[in-house]
Amino acid sequence: MDKRKVVVADDEVHIVQVVAMKLRNNGFDVVTAEDGAQAYELCLSEKPDILITDYQMPQMTGIELIEKIRQDEQFTSMPIIMLTARGFAIDDQLQGKLNISRCLSKPFSPKELLGHVEDVVSQPVSK
């Protein structure tokens, strides 16, 4: 069985590294990006099964990235997990509109994140 592919985008290099390591150790194929624009290019080239993105990033924010990704037909139902260090939670309406599967607040547990990733990739595709 092919490895599930994940794109991880965060401008905090240590966060990208730790998430990538946790997922790789658990059988995922991981590609990383340091900003939104890079993450978008990776999505187009790598066609991942899931995207994990930070909320606040240079070049293109996490929300802008998701908005752009969702415009592409091939990614309308791709599971997306958002990480955020903001003081306030993301608006439920926005989360629903952009079909964001999960939203995790920083600091997060890599173990917990892995659980969410396994959960959303195993769920049937929702449109």
Added chain:
Amino acid sequence: MINKVYMFLAALGCACLCMLVVLPAGGVDVLEIVGWLAATGITGWMGWRLYLEAKMLIVQVESLKHDYKAQREKVIESTMQAKDYKLQVQLLKRQKQNTEAIIYSISDAVIVTDVNDRLLVANEPAGGIFGFDVEKSVLKLLDELVENAEIVRLIKKSRQGKIRDIRHELTLKGEEGPTIYDCIVSCIFDEEDKICGAVSVLHNVTREKEISQMKNEFVSHVSHELKTPLASITAYSEMLADGEAADEKTRKEFYSIIQTQAQRLNRLIEDILNVSRIESGLIKVTKEPLSATLLVRDAVQMIKSYAAEKNIEVKEETAIVFDQVAADKDMISQVIINLLSNAVKYTPDDGTVTVDSEVDEARQVVRIRVADTGVGIPAEDVERVFDKFYRVKANNKCAKGTGLGLNLVKQIVEKIHNGQVFVTSEVGRGSCFGFELPLIAEKALAD
């Protein structure tokens, strides 16, 4: 008529008396007696009538006197009532003037309307906000005076619904942007508890809203900045605890990340506290006469090792000047170090950072400049680089930062030392940050 009868009878009496005088000379005795009796009777009757007339006159006079007295009392009473009324009118006028004086002295906009939504009283702020002349608009319908339909709707809603108080946030567009008002409309009730009008008070809360917004943004920024290193610390600790670091080298790397992130967290907390201390005036400031140039030299020595990591040359072009400024040594050192470390941080490898200082005799200031050959700042960001937590998006990739360093520089220079910060920049060519501090007056120095 009666008077004429009396006069006739009196004449007859007199004629009879004359006869009594004339007749004895050659008349008859019987006639004399009859004449005498007639004269006596007529005269007596006349006397009686005169008495009765006089009595009636007296009664009439008494009645007239009584009427006059009653009328006089009425007039007095009316006069007193008139005086009382005049006093009451004066009192009401004074009360009205006092009420109006109170309304006119309120800085909030006040509009008082009657039961038909006609303007009774409004003060200048109300006229200013809604654009009507407060003196010429009395008794005019509010619909015709005020373009904003919302305030009219609120007043009508309050009056028609007999709602004692309605509170609503009103946003009015103006030339200098929108103004937000906290609007309270209260019904006015008479002694029979019937609505006789409404009073509307509009308090400008734009500044409060801005402060609240800034506070929310501050909390959001602080939360983001604190959570970011904390996220790394939490994640790497968990990885170590779960044995996910396969070898000693990886473990060491994880420990190192945790340590640097903890230091970053500490620096951030210190910066936040310093900004907060300066803003609240709680920071201890020890000013002493010192040479800014010497402080620059110390700072350059401190930054050289960091610059060497990127092979950046730090040039110092300061003349040996001993012009004195009254400054807190630690704080101004921190200002220079912050500017130098920013310059190194945002300058690519092999670049140059130049520091110079000069004395502006005309303006009596010392000017320190830190110029770099770095990435530069886009024009739209230059004005905001000293704002708290502001980070230039385009340069986020170059280096990490909290967005507090330059704000701290500005606070120290301008708030504590009455100086001034400045910046010029060109994308791709570099930036020049600096500050001016006032020189100590020569006389003060001599003293």
